[in-house]
Amino acid sequence: MKNEFVKESMLLMVLAVLSACFLSGCGKGAAAGKKDLRIFMTVNSIDAFRQTIVDAAQAKAAEEGIQMDVADAHGSIEEQVEQIKKAEAEKYDVILCSAVARDTAVQLKMSAGDIPIVFFNSCPEDKHLSTGKYMFVGSDEQVAGQFQAEYVLGALSGRQEINVALIKGPKGHSATNGRTAGAKKAFEESGKKINYVFEDNADWSTEKSQEIFSTFLRTGMPVDCVICNNDSMALGIVEACKNAGIDLGSLPILGVDATADGCAAIEEGSMAFTVYQPGAGQGEAAIEMAIALAEGRSTKELEEIAPDGRHVYIDFEKVDPQNVSNYIK
């Protein structure tokens, strides 16, 4: 009797599961063919680095035979939202978006309607991403900071106490937060005593970083290295140091992005280290992800997909005087 009961209930459960599966419609219809895909890209003010991303994405799209339209938001969140609304109206299949402000992710998603968005360059908060719909392609910003800290720790390996100046990007920017956190984490894990003698935001600006660091230098506080969230700010530090007559050979200045100016500075010895963010790789990966999202394929098959299934990270590369020539174009 008991067995029969168990059998019956199991049968019922199986039936229930089957019917649920049937009603919900297992599987989805095939998406539009690859050739018909249309991708819209909106970029937060195209600078040198973002241009590399755009170029690579366009090349990749052309290779795949996909139509891709690019728009520059010129650093305006309003303009970006307008662009995305337009893309939604014109029924693009996927939107690639380098958000002007990462906090606007919810608004951007709303404007895009049902269209999936591949965020790049600036990563929205984790909670605003979801697998198969809103995903991010970029580089793990923490790794950039980590590479910087590792370089400093290597260069100053004999020191137990290091005075660090931190020049950060805009407050709240994902790159600012990630790179700063990565560097601080690596320093903390080194077990050495790290004094952050200066830590301020220069908002990616060479002039601002030069100004605030000049101000700092007046305090006469000892400083062993300057870690900047990007190369532009690092160049400002170089200027400030030059003006203050500081020997750049004894003060490592570190940046991120391996821009042309940054690489040149490394080659001439004014900057010690930078991290190459593979913009081209990000652009290609963004297109691959866009195709996957448009076709409703599982994004798990993508290369470099992070365990959370929402990020694709393209590895940073270290650039120092030894290999800087590889990055000069």
Add this chain to the structure above:
Amino acid sequence: MKEKERERTRKKESVKETQKMKGISIKVKLLGIILPVVILIMTLLVGVSYYISRSIIRNYSRNLLSSSISSQASQIKGWLNENLSAFQMVKQMIEQTSPDEEQLQGILDAYCGYHDNYPQGLYIADENGTLITAAGAGKTEADPVQSVWYKEGLTRWNMGFTSAYTNEAGEEVISASGILNDGSDTVKVISADLTLQRISIIVNSYIEMDQAQAFLVSADGTFIAHHDNTLISKKLSELNDPFMDHVAAKIEQQDFELAEIDQNMTAMAQIDGTDWILVSYIPIEIIFSDIDTVRTSMLVIGLISALILAVLVERVVHMVIRPVKKLTNVITSMTDGDFTVSMQTKSSDEIGIMSRHVEKFIVSMRAMIASIHEVSDKLNQQAGNSDVISGQMYDASRQQGISMRELNETVEQLSLSVNEIAENASELAMIVADTKKAGDQVNDRMQQTVEVSKHGKADMQHVGSAMDDINVSMGKLQQAIDKVGKASGEITKITGMIGDIADQTNLLSLNASIEAARAGEAGRGFAVVATEIGNLAQTSANSVHDIEKLVEEINSLVKDTITQTEESVENINDSSRLVEGALATFDKIFNNIDDVSGLVQEMLVKVGEVDNVATNAAAISQEQAASAQEILSASETMVTQVDSITGNSEGVSEGAKELKSSAEELYGQVARFKTKKEAGVQ
């Protein structure tokens, strides 16, 4: 004896069985199946709904806590930034206007008491230890350059928050400080204080989730804000609280994921622009207190329902089962042989139908048992009778055996007699055959005689005609007379022989009559023939007598004739007449001989018949002998059969005895069934 014991144990076993059966009644079985299933289902339902509600509430609480903490964090951030922007504006104004000392004092004074978040307003210290504060702010600092706000202010140009510290007035504060670049060569730091008490109030005011608590700690685990003010500036690890230790560990690992720590759902969020971490938590028991109430009430309802159901099922089953119980008792009584019980019911359901049928069954069984009673009674008597009869039968068959033996002997004797008869019959047949031969010879002689007689007759006839010649032919007469004499002699011989034959035949017929008489029924036909033969013989004998007499007469006549012839030839006429007389006599003789010849032939035919009959009789007798032999062997078989009958009848007698005991047993068994109510028996 053994069988009785066995029966007793069997009875005991059956009683045990019925007791066992009684142990698990249908009611118990039904309840035993229904109740656990109902309880199981209810428990499952309660469990599943509790589990589902719990996970829903858990998720809901997680979401609530997450959104609560993120909104709280952004509100705190907003509050801090609001203050920071205000300070930054003042700083920027000072930097851009590059005021002289008096102007600077004026600016600082303007901000004293300007906002209750920072009642003391802003203050400035330079690298030489000079502290400029608003008038009446009451801010003192013994050695500004060594103060936390100054030292930390030196690490940035944009104003930012210092770590928490106790100022000279003994207040727990944080400062917003940064380098003031007013164009002079002196390094100056501008700063403003916010009390942690105020921050604590702000932090706790922004909690959005009911009954959740929040506190703010710096990255190194120092309390910046807590509703318990005494904790401010203390380290998480100083509290020796497992929860706080866990939180400290998580902060150390930079793991700000929402988690359940020590029975608290805990969310953490970093306040942007600072290294502060907002920790918000709510005890799980509070989250689940509602669902626990629901669970308890569901359990109670479930229990009550189960109880009601149990009682209901018990009652229903009881009502349904009651007639079955009655029926069971009736059937149990019936099984014990008690058919005095009755099963009256008015119910119309299956059990009612069953009861009515059982009642019918009882009634029919009662009648049947009563008739079985009678039958077994009779059977018992009959078995007794049959015992006696079989005894008698045995005796009779024994007697019969003896008789049969006797019969057997008689048959044997009979057989011997029949054999004898057969032999005699055979002998007779042979004699008859001889007789036939003799008859045939007689016949031949008779024929010859007839021929002779015919010749004689012709001669006699010649005599008549030759009377004339007599004289001449006296010699011839003499010769003729001689011939007549010879013929007479011959006739005498023949008649003698015929007499012998007649005598013998007579004797034979006598003998045959006797034998026929002895052969009984078989010889009846034969006896008739024999008598006939006897009669014929007699007749023959008589005729022969007559012939003899006639011959003697002839002889005398011939002698007379001779004398007379010799004496008188003259008297020839007379002689003629005499011859004529003689002729006539001769005619008579001839006729007689003819008659005899016919008789002899007839006799021969009869003798042939006798021969046939005798042969038949012999064959029959042989057959009879064979039959007698068969009868003998049959009789012997009968004797052995009678012997076996005797043996069998002995067995029958024993069987009858057994039958009698069986009948007695049957009677006893049937007596067990009660069909009438007796005194003291239900």
